[in-house]
Amino acid sequence: MSAVPSFSFNDRDNARNYCAGGPANFMPGFFLMHRLAVQLLSERAADGARVLVLGAGGGFELKAFCEARPGWRYVAVDPAGAMLDQAKEEIGTAASRVEWIEGYIDDAPAGPFDAATCLLTLHMMKDDGTKLAALKETRARLKPGAPFILVDNCVDAAAPDFRRQMDRYSQFAQDSGVAPDFVARARESVESAGTCVSGARNEELLREAGFGTIEGFYTALSWRGWVATA
Numbered sequence: 001m002s003a004v005p006s007f008s009f010n011d012r013d014n015a016r017n018y019c020a021g022g023p024a025n026f027m028p029g030f031f032l033m034h035r036l037a038v039q040l041l042s043e044r045a046a047d048g049a050r051v052l053v054l055g056a057g058g059g060f061e062l063k064a065f066c067e068a069r070p071g072w073r074y075v076a077v078d079p080a081g082a083m084l085d086q087a088k089e090e091i092g093t094a095a096s097r098v099e100w101i102e103g104y105i106d107d108a109p110a111g112p113f114d115a116a117t118c119l120l121t122l123h124m125m126k127d128d129g130t131k132l133a134a135l136k137e138t139r140a141r142l143k144p145g146a147p148f149i150l151v152d153n154c155v156d157a158a159a160p161d162f163r164r165q166m167d168r169y170s171q172f173a174q175d176s177g178v179a180p181d182f183v184a185r186a187r188e189s190v191e192s193a194g195t196c197v198s199g200a201r202n203e204e205l206l207r208e209a210g211f212g213t214i215e216g217f218y219t220a221l222s223w224r225g226w227v228a229t230a
């Protein structure tokens, strides 16, 4: 698997800024998306379900899931220790319901899990086999038919309207009140990483990884979300 990306989430200041600045300032409907994720996962994940959370740093989705479903247990995977520390702080006493793995999907237990999520994380991996491997490894850890939620920034670096999509990404953050220099740095980080792909490409990767019934449930500017079954 790839190393922690160049804008390092393993840097304590970056991790703190991510959580303080809040992804909700960059993604329209961030908290509503969590609510929808809980609803969709709950179609199959009963009380007592074991849920794999890939890219769990910061703890935003863990907090939403823990509050909405007190009976679920979690395995939280993230290569950035600083982001996992933030997550532990964020969810407080619910941290006892989480097994923390500082690492990549390959480091996660075999499961089988009742559900899994990968929120705002796949776009940080290269499309050189790394995204596909992460999706395959996630699916391999799920019970047959178990739900998987993928939400990703689908600004497509190869698309002719890339600049316009990035302008909209930046404008939303600016209108949310994020400081212009922070917006500029976030934009630069997305652009220089060059790891975002289109929604169509993500759907293709989900299919290639073996997921079925791939349904879109969320669209906001360049952000897309799907629920798929293992």
Ligand SMILES: C[S@@+](CC[C@H](N)C(=O)[O-])C[C@H]1O[C@@H](n2cnc3c(N)ncnc32)[C@H](O)[C@@H]1O
Binding pocket: 001, 002, 004, 005, 009, 010, 023, 054, 055, 056, 057, 058, 059, 060, 061, 077, 078, 079, 080, 083, 103, 104, 105, 118, 119, 120, 121, 124, 125
């Ligand atoms: C933009 S943050 C999103 C965090 C959280 N899911 C959220 O929605 O707020 C991306 C997270 O993905 C983690 N990450 C980067 N590469 C990863 C990989 N290959 N596998 C798992 N997590 C990864 C980063 O360390 C970071 O914590």
